[in-house]
Amino acid sequence: xxxxxxxxxxxxxxxxxxxxxxxxxxxxxxxxxxxxxxxxxxxxxxxxxxxxxxxxxxxxxxxxxxxxxxxxxxxxxxxxxxxxxxxxxxxxxxxxxxxxxxxxxxxxxxxxxxxxxxxxxxxxxxxxxxxxxxxxxxxxxxxxxxxxxxxxxxxxxxxxxxxxxxxxxxxxxxxxxxxxxxxxxxxxxxxxxxxxxxxxxxxxxxxxxxxxxxxxxxxxxxxxxxxxxxxxxxxxxxxxxxxxxxxxxxxxxxxxxxxxxxxxxxxxxxxxxxxxxxxxxxxxxxxxxxxxxxxxxxxxxxxxxxxxxxxxxxxxxxx
Amino acid sequence: xxxxxxxxxxxxxxxxxxxxxxxxxxxxxxxxxxxxxxxxxxxxxxxxxxxxxxxxxxxxxxxxxxxxxxxxxxxxxxxxxxxxxxxxxxxxxxxxxxxxxxxxxxxxxxxxxxxxxxxxxxxxxxxxxxxxxxxxxxxxxxxxxxxxxxxxxxxxxxxxxxxxxxxxxxxxxxxxxxxxxxxxxxxxxxxxxxxxxxxxxxxxxxxxxxxxxxxxxxxxxxxxxxxxxxxxxxxxxxxxxxxxxxxxxxxxxxxxxxxxxxx
Numbered sequence: 062x063x064x065x066x067x068x069x070x071x072x073x074x075x076x077x078x079x080x081x082x083x084x085x086x087x088x089x090x091x092x093x094x095x096x097x098x099x100x101x102x103x104x105x106x107x108x109x110x111x112x113x114x115x116x117x118x119x120x121x122x123x124x125x126x127x128x129x130x131x132x133x134x135x136x137x138x139x140x141x142x143x144x145x146x147x148x149x150x151x152x153x154x155x156x157x158x159x160x161x162x163x164x165x166x167x168x169x170x171x172x173x174x175x176x177x178x179x180x181x182x183x184x185x186x187x188x189x190x191x192x193x194x195x196x197x198x199x200x201x202x203x204x205x206x207x208x209x210x211x212x213x214x215x216x217x218x219x220x221x222x223x224x225x226x227x228x229x230x231x232x233x234x235x236x237x238x239x240x241x242x243x244x245x246x247x248x249x250x251x252x253x254x255x256x257x258x259x260x261x262x263x264x265x266x267x268x269x270x271x272x273x274x275x276x277x278x279x280x281x282x283x284x285x286x287x288x289x290x291x292x293x294x295x296x297x298x299x300x301x302x303x304x305x306x307x308x309x310x311x312x313x314x315x316x317x318x319x320x321x322x323x324x325x326x327x328x329x330x331x332x333x334x335x336x337x338x339x340x341x342x343x344x345x346x347x348x349x350x351x352x353x354x355x356x357x358x359x360x361x362x363x364x365x366x367x368x369x370x371x372x373x374x375x376x377x378x379x380x
Numbered sequence: 381x382x383x384x385x386x387x388x389x390x391x392x393x394x395x396x397x398x399x400x401x402x403x404x405x406x407x408x409x410x411x412x413x414x415x416x417x418x419x420x421x422x423x424x425x426x427x428x429x430x431x432x433x434x435x436x437x438x439x440x441x442x443x444x445x446x447x448x449x450x451x452x453x454x455x456x457x458x459x460x461x462x463x464x465x466x467x468x469x470x471x472x473x474x475x476x477x478x479x480x481x482x483x484x485x486x487x488x489x490x491x492x493x494x495x496x497x498x499x500x501x502x503x504x505x506x507x508x509x510x511x512x513x514x515x516x517x518x519x520x521x522x523x524x525x526x527x528x529x530x531x532x533x534x535x536x537x538x539x540x541x542x543x544x545x546x547x548x549x550x551x552x553x554x555x556x557x558x559x560x561x562x563x564x565x566x567x568x569x570x571x572x573x574x575x576x577x578x579x580x581x582x583x584x585x586x587x588x589x590x591x592x593x594x595x596x597x598x599x600x601x602x603x604x605x606x607x608x609x610x611x612x613x614x615x616x617x618x619x620x621x622x623x624x625x626x627x628x629x630x631x632x633x634x635x636x637x638x639x640x641x642x643x
Binding site for chain 2: 081122125126127128129145146148149151153155158159160161163164168172173174175176177178217220224
């Protein structure tokens with residue numbers, strides 16, 4: 062009986078280590094990435110987070126073969142990243158992409174397509190489709206030195222998608238974009254996911270990451286600090302809840318005092334802070350029994366930002 | 381070949397749009413000046429002056445173009461980070477170097493080709509004709525330029541444009557003066573071991589003097605653009621030498637560039 066071949070992970074990173082030598086005599090060794098391991102699942106959007114110097118860009122450069130790890134391995138769809146064919150199914154958008162000033166976006170995309178041995182009407186159709194999708198069709202035949210930052214970012218994305226890659230890797234794609242540009246890029250990333258593509262990107266813009274990523278990894282000082290789905294990371298820090306109750310603030314306060322909970326007056330009545338060790342059901346029942354309307358129950362969750370900051374601080378202290 | 385051709389055509393486009401063609405205008409002016417003035421004062425040697433100066437200018441311009449455009453060939457890609465958009469695609473580093481080298485060669489050849497057309501036009505206009513010697517000399521220049529471009533590619537793969545330029549110029553001087561340097565060594569050192577060592581060291585350098593066979597060639601025959609010149613067999617042999625030497629240099633460049641971190 063034939064068994065189905067297990068799907069190959071788009072990206073597997075194991076024990077990745079990279080250090081650089083710095084200083085006048087290159088005598089000082091700085092570890093940029095120290096023992097990083099994670100893998101991507103097909104069709105997910107994965108965010109790589111971390112403060113400046115965390116090792117995000119170094120990791121992405123090792124994945125794409127621009128720099129070589131001291132130790133460890135990177136496999137893209139099962140192929141070691143050093144192999145040329147490993148890069149056949151990826152698209153890469155570097156941070157602040159630089160282009161050849163003398164080329165138009167169309168000429169650049171033709172060259173990019175040529176590297177993938179794409180040519181003729183199929184390539185032209187693909188190029189025009191990308192220009193339309195990314196909203197730069199009007200500037201396709203202008204030299205790229207005349208492009209704004211947002212247009213350069215779109216041209217960069219167009220070249221990353223020229224081969225219809227299965228894994229799209231982007232380094233800080235949202236930085237420097239205005240809110241509309243960010244929203245459009247978020248939609249493009251979600252569109253890629255909808256088409257079954259896997260997306261890996263690094264970012265500082267946590268609200269966007271929280272909104273579109275399935276999973277995130279937080280790096281600090283070259284080490285993996287947290288990894289998991291956005292939901293699980295945020296839930297890990299669940300710390301009680303807030304209850305908005307309508308009605309007489311004096312009655313709300315009396316019940317809260319009985320339950321030894323903090324409370325504050327609000328426009329509609331009172332806001333009761335349910336501590337982590339309190340039983341939420343008991344608190345709710347107490348107010349319902351007193352026939353006070355429950356207006357809102359909100360869980361206290363960590364924000365991605367608080368996790369990010371906490372991990373960065375922790376890494377700093379450890380160092 | 382797809383990636384190499386894509387990169388070569390891009391490098392060619394870059395060179396052409398970098399206003400390198402303006403050098404043709406300067407050359408055209410020089411050729412016309414040569415035609416109109418030098419021949420007037422050459423005492424019936426107008427043909428010789430036109431050919432020697434014309435081919436001399438072609439060779440000089442070829443080397444200048446090769447060195448000046450080649451020095452920043454790889455460095456600029458790394459410095460401007462355009463290489464990030466290329467090497468993250470399925471293209472090997474050796475293919476990248478080969479594409480850059482071929483594109484640059486094509487652009488320098490285009491300029492030299494146009495210069496040669498001007499020289500031939502001027503020769504015909506002045507009634508001196510355009511004998512095969514001119515074509516042979518031009519081919520030798522193209523071969524020499526190919527070797528020089530491969531050397532700039534090698535140095536450009538690991539050093540700055542300034543160092544690349546200096547090293548390449550040094551190698552051109554040594555390559556052109558190799559027979560004289562060998563003679564100096566033979567005169568200076570008496571010990572056979574030292575002579576052998578020096579001779580082997582000099583063999584590493586490109587034999588660029590082969591591409592400017594003025595005076596005597598290797599059979600002791602007198603060669604000149606206006607009299608007997610080298611044979612077509614010699615041209616074929618030098619073409620093979622240029623291809624093999626440049627191929628080896630490209631392989632060394634690829635080995636150096638293969639594991640370079642592009643930070």
